[in-house]
Amino acid sequence: MAVAIDGEPLTRTSTGEAVLFWILGAVILGSAIGVVAAPKAVYSAIFLAITMINLAVLYIAQDAVFLGVVQIVVYTGAVMMLFLFVLMLIGVDSSESLVETIRGQRISAIGVGVGFGILLIGAIGNSSVSGFVGLEQANGAGNVEGLAVLIFTRYVWAFELTS
Numbered sequence: 001m002a003v004a005i006d007g008e009p010l011t012r013t014s015t016g017e018a019v020l021f022w023i024l025g026a027v028i029l030g031s032a033i034g035v036v037a038a039p040k041a042v043y044s045a046i047f048l049a050i051t052m053i054n055l056a057v058l059y060i061a062q063d064a065v066f067l068g069v070v071q072i073v074v075y076t077g078a079v080m081m082l083f084l085f086v087l088m089l090i091g092v093d094s095s096e097s098l099v100e101t102i103r104g105q106r107i108s109a110i111g112v113g114v115g116f117g118i119l120l121i122g123a124i125g126n127s128s129v130s131g132f133v134g135l136e137q138a139n140g141a142g143n144v145e146g147l148a149v150l151i152f153t154r155y156v157w158a159f160e161l162t163s
Helices: 016-039 041-059 065-090 105-125 143-154 154-162
Strands: none
Touching: 041 065, 105 143, 143 154
16 A cells, blocks of 8 residues: 555545546646637637636645635736736737748747657656655755755756756
8 A cells, every 4th residue: 555755545536536637637738739829819818817727626626725716816817817918908910920020930949849849758768667766865864955965966957957
């Protein structure tokens, strides 16, 4: 039997929770694709709001009610209204968005996207799910100290790049 960090046994999710997760996951994925594939900026903002609301429902379903409410109030309410206000203020026209301002930007963007995809596939291919190597040494003085030692010694370059 698998045991969580706090010593309580891990339980499987219920069927209803799993169905809700897969339905919301499909809706979130579809609306996230709609954000980048929509022909007009206002439609992209609406798809983004749909994505954020569905994420909030997913948080609430996982018993993170406060996080779900904050997601709706702060992100969907405030940030999306700011996005829509700016879009309405500047009046983005659909014919303007098709003009290529930098020559070759679409080809280079596709190349960068394919490159990142190859890097992602390579990283997933090299990942190990059998166990954690060096976890005992890293957690010798405690979990926080071990994490700090790893971040600021072995993984300092990756840490600085992500920051």
